[in-house]
Amino acid sequence: MKLLDSSVLVDLDRGGEEVEHKAHRLDREGRHAISTVTVTELYYGVENAYQGQREGYEAAISGLDVLIDRFELLDVSRPVARKAARLIQQLRSQGKALHDLHDVYIAATALAHELVVLSSNVDHFERIEDIVVENWNTY
Numbered sequence: 001m002k003l004l005d006s007s008v009l010v011d012l013d014r015g016g017e018e019v020e021h022k023a024h025r026l027d028r029e030g031r032h033a034i035s036t037v038t039v040t041e042l043y044y045g046v047e048n049a050y051q052g053q054r055e056g057y058e059a060a061i062s063g064l065d066v067l068i069d070r071f072e073l074l075d076v077s078r079p080v081a082r083k084a085a086r087l088i089q090q091l092r093s094q095g096k097a098l099h100d101l102h103d104v105y106i107a108a109t110a111l112a113h114e115l116v117v118l119s120s121n122v123d124h125f126e127r128i129e130d131i132v133v134e135n136w137n138t139y
Contacts, residue, residue, distance in 0.1 A: 002032045003110045004071065005103075006041040007120035008136045009034065013067055022139050033072040033115065037105040042068070074109050084108035087128060096127045107131050 011019050026032060042064055050057040076084075087104050091097075098104065103124045110117045110131060117125060120136045 001030065001072070001115060002026075002118045002134065003074070003106065003113070003115040004032055004034050004038070005106050005117060005119040005121065006038045006045075008118050009038060009042055009067060010045070011120065011136065013063070022136070025139065031072055032118070033074050033113070034068070035106050035109045036073060036075050037102050037109070039068055039073065041102060074113060076105055076109070077112070079112045080105065080108045083112045087111075090129070091127060100124065104128070 012023055043061075046057070046060045046064055050060065074080075084101075084105050084107075087108055088098065088101075091104070103121075106117065107125055107128045109115075116132045116134050118134050118136055118139065119125065122133050122135050125131050125133045
């Protein structure tokens with residue numbers, strides 16, 4: 001099982017021939033997971049795209065719900081929160097910038113559940129020790 005970040009889900013949602021091959025590979029590997037943080041990012045993307053417009057909004061949300069339902073959903077539990085707090089402290093003490101706390105929570109979820117992160121944004125996770133990231137672009 002891998003933990004997919006929002007970059008992978010957005011790609012899966014948009015589709016395309018290359019993405020179809022990657023999706024089939026994911027399916028062959030078994031069930032994968034996403035963080036509730038990723039779900040928030042995805043819903044925010046829809047909200048931002050429609051900004052109160054009703055036309056197409058419900059269809060976009062329904063399509064997103066179908067996509068999300070394909071994956072096991074991992075919450076920000078107490079162990080994940082504790083791991084995230086430790087990561088934030090380590091990054092700050094090392095003088096490494098915290099560009100996006102979403103990535104810290106996704107990394108903490110992966111570490112707490114001993115999962116590999118699958119992402120197009122490998123560089124977002126490079127500053128986090130002990131995290132294993134697989135590049136969706138070359139998957």
